[in-house]
Amino acid sequence: MHENEQQSHSLVTNEDIVHAMDAFGIVPSEQLVARVKDLCLIYEYDADTLVSMWVFFAQQKKYATDSMDFTRIEHFEREVLHRNAVSVQTEKMKAPQKKQQVSKNNSSKFETSLLFNEYGADLSDDFVLNDTAHENSEIKSDVKTENSEMKFEKAEQVDGEIFYKRVDNYYGESLETKQWMNKLNHIYEIHPFDRNFYVKNAYRFMQLNIHHCAELMHSFFNYISEAIKNNCEFDSFGNLNVESSEECYFIGRIVKENLDGKQNDKCLRFEGGPTSKRRAFLDLSQLFDYSLIPGQIVTFKSTYDFQNGLKPSEIIDETISINDFSKEELNLSEPLQLVVASGPYFPTKTDDYELLNKLLSYVKKTKPHFIILMGPFVDSKNDFILSNRDIDELFNDLMNTINFHLFGTNIKAIIVPSLRDFNHDCIFPSPPFQGNWPQLYLASNPCLLNIAGIVIAVNSVDVLFHMIRSEFSRTSGDPEPGLRMKLLCRHLLSQQSFYPLYPPDPEVNMEYQKLEYIHLPVTPHLFLLTSKLKNFAKSVDGCVFVNSESLAKGHFSRIRIECLQGHIGSIDQHVNVEILKI
Structure with a gap:
């Protein structure tokens, strides 16, 4: 493993582990957090990946997702982490490149499965008359209404x-x-x-050319931008053609440039609209609460320079553009x-x-x-x-x-x-x-x-x-x-x-x-x-x-x-x- 990859695992913090567990409703003790942190360091996983692996293991064993304790963590280490480590080492000795490719694909499928399970999605197209997939799921559902706790x-x-x-x-x-x-x-x-x-x-x-499509998208961008400007109290907005060392407000569209096939916030860009005709890098490390989708027109408070792009300190409440x-x-x-x-x-x-x-x-x-x-x-x-x-x-x-x-x-x-x-x-x-x-x-x-x-x-x-x-x-x-x-x-x-x-x-x-x-x-x-x-x-x-x-x-x-x-x-x-x- 490369030196920088080892360093990233060594930087796993208690806060990372608590945040990863919280997504699945797990409330750990300080001792349990320390134990999970040790496992991250030993087996070289980040907090999100290791906790996701625990959730998958708990489902297979029919444990409640939030039932993590020291006894079950030891079982998890023996049956999953240790076996995976031995298997990976053996395969690396035989065919390192091939194993690396397979491992990456399996990880992607695993993470996708967990994501859709959390939302209660049925990934199968085979609909059955007496479907019980959601009734028995122990993954914490994120779509219940206030009055829907009980069937x-x-x-x-x-x-x-x-x-x-x-x-x-x-x-x-x-x-x-x-x-x-x-x-x-x-x-x-x-x-x-x-x-x-x-x-x-x-x-x-199928009669539309790409230039006409761009014009229609720009027109829609201008429409939403005007709705934001008319409903906010800001006097002026930044332009991606001009650098700004002081924080100001920027309106633009979220764009995904997924060059390496990975889904993470590093591939996000900020498009400034038809007047600026520029895209800027987007560093979201200072934001702690957000939900962004490609194509979304959004307003950030941020500094800006051509080399590093935007590093927003605030995302403006999107309800201001609701009709x-x-x-x-x-x-x-x-x-x-x-x-x-x-x-x-x-x-x-x-x-x-x-x-x-x-x-x-x-x-x-x-x-x-x-x-x-x-x-x-x-x-x-x-x-x-x-x-x-x-x-x-x-x-x-x-x-x-x-x-x-x-x-x-x-x-x-x-x-x-x-x-x-x-x-x-x-x-x-x-x-x-x-x-x-x-x-x-x-x-x-x-x-x-x-x-x-x-x-x-x-x-x-x-x-x-x-x-x-x-x-x-x-x-x-x-x-x-x-x-x-x-x-x-x-x-x-x-x-x-x-x-x-x-x-x-x-x-x-x-x-x-x-x-x-x-x-x-x-x-x-x-x-x-x-x-x-x-x-x-x-x-x-x-x-x-x-x-x-x-x-x-x-x-x-x-x-x-x-x-x-x-x-x-x-x-x-x-x-x-x-x-x-x-």
């Missing part, structure tokens, strides 16, 4: 039929069964919040009831409608005003249906099934496509499906809808999962439960975008000529997302975010918004959400 069962009787459901998460008050029953005394109309921000029809894509809520007065004469579900709608290797039929039967009997269904409906990752069914026939059959169940009622189904829908253009933003079903409202993806003044944002792209894969974050002290997920949701509001990542994830074919359709002109009252991450419902800066997970796992959510007339602003104190598992 509980509900047995509800509707017209003589009993529905057994487990409440996985809820936001607001826990309501009685009869409060979720609706009489549909009032029929609410639905329409786009602003037709200028709504994809109406199919369009030609206001709609100025339209609400007109809810009776509580607005919604049911929300996301695809896939079939468990893997089947085309069984059982879960969808159960959901539609529940909807028909409880009578919400709207059921919002997000794709994929014909999932491009389900090889069974692609091999055994005609795609167009299957999609039409699904739409006819939904329309049939709702026929003769005043319930409308809002249908939102997905990039994974095999029978739809794989572009974002996506136009609505084409067809004519009386009970269906065909919406674009994403879409911003207006129901009696309630503004609802819907996005079927897994933007949360994509942001996690690109996020650079650090927290100090004892973070509140769910803080990191809250910060990810806040990025959507502060960047005023359904998809603030740039460049986008490889799964997203972004069509930049339609960039205005992913813009959020106002802060929505309700933000509906679909993600592989663990379901949650939480209020972020007054906007209620809901991730229901997929119906293929048996999950859906129901939402009740109380009567509000003449109200303007956030409604998070008047919203109740339950995320259920059939």
Whole structure:
């Protein structure tokens, strides 16, 4: 091992170890910290890597993650650290270059697995009917709401039929069964919040050249920059064309230059916008709390020189660029009831409608005003249906099934496509499906809808999962439960975008000529997302975010918004959400 690498391990401090343990909810004694520090020095690991290895070991042994004690640490040393050291030494003697390559790849997969486990993500595309992966996980989840510490069962009787459901998460008050029953005394109309921000029809894509794309990105940068300047109290801002030995405020975009394939804050750069046309190095060592994603427009307080770039001492609160809520007065004469579900709608290797039929039967009997269904409906990752069914026939059959169940009622189904829908253009933003079903409202993806003044944002792209894969974050002290997920949701509001990542994830074919359709002109009252991450419902800066997970796992959510007339602003104190598992 090189001398500088040995030196880095010798610099492991007690604070490093406590910080690494805190991320997984481990509260160690001083003696335990000293023992772990010794192991870091002996086996030449940094604090984060060694603690992550302990968490993986604890999972395999079915220990609680925070149950670290001296006895288990000794087992961990014998079974993991010592064996790894012997194995590495043996392999180095045989084929040092080959072993080094394998070790690096395994480490990357290991760290990625831990990251997604912490957020409750299901990395498998094989959805099963009775999924228990999240129920038994001992990794500390970071996405629980204040009211979701306990799961509980509900047995509800509707017209003589009993529905057994487990409440996985809820936001607001826990309501009685009869409060979720609706009489549909009032029929609410639905329409786009602003037709200028709504994809109406199919369009030609892949027509944009790189210069036009740059112009659109610069235009959006200027728009957010102006929002920041108008809402802050600073008189002037720095420019990357001019060095500054005194601290001043810089507005720019976070850029990732991942030249060596590693994901760390050393690859971050700060782009000063269209006027400066420069990128600067970014040293975040003085910041202790931040969450940054590539493409994010952010304001730093920092000195600046051409050689060393920026070394920020402060990151300005990004909430200053969050839009206001709609100025339209609400007109809810009776509580607005919604049911929300996301695809896939079939468990893997089947085309069984059982879960969808159960959901539609529940909807028909409880009578919400709207059921919002997000794709994929014909999932491009389900090889069974692609091999055994005609795609167009299957999609039409699904739409006819939904329309049939709702026929003769005043319930409308809002249908939102997905990039994974095999029978739809794989572009974002996506136009609505084409067809004519009386009970269906065909919406674009994403879409911003207006129901009696309630503004609802819907996005079927897994933007949360994509942001996690690109996020650079650090927290100090004892973070509140769910803080990191809250910060990810806040990025959507502060960047005023359904998809603030740039460049986008490889799964997203972004069509930049339609960039205005992913813009959020106002802060929505309700933000509906679909993600592989663990379901949650939480209020972020007054906007209620809901991730229901997929119906293929048996999950859906129901939402009740109380009567509000003449109200303007956030409604998070008047919203109740339950995320259920059939």
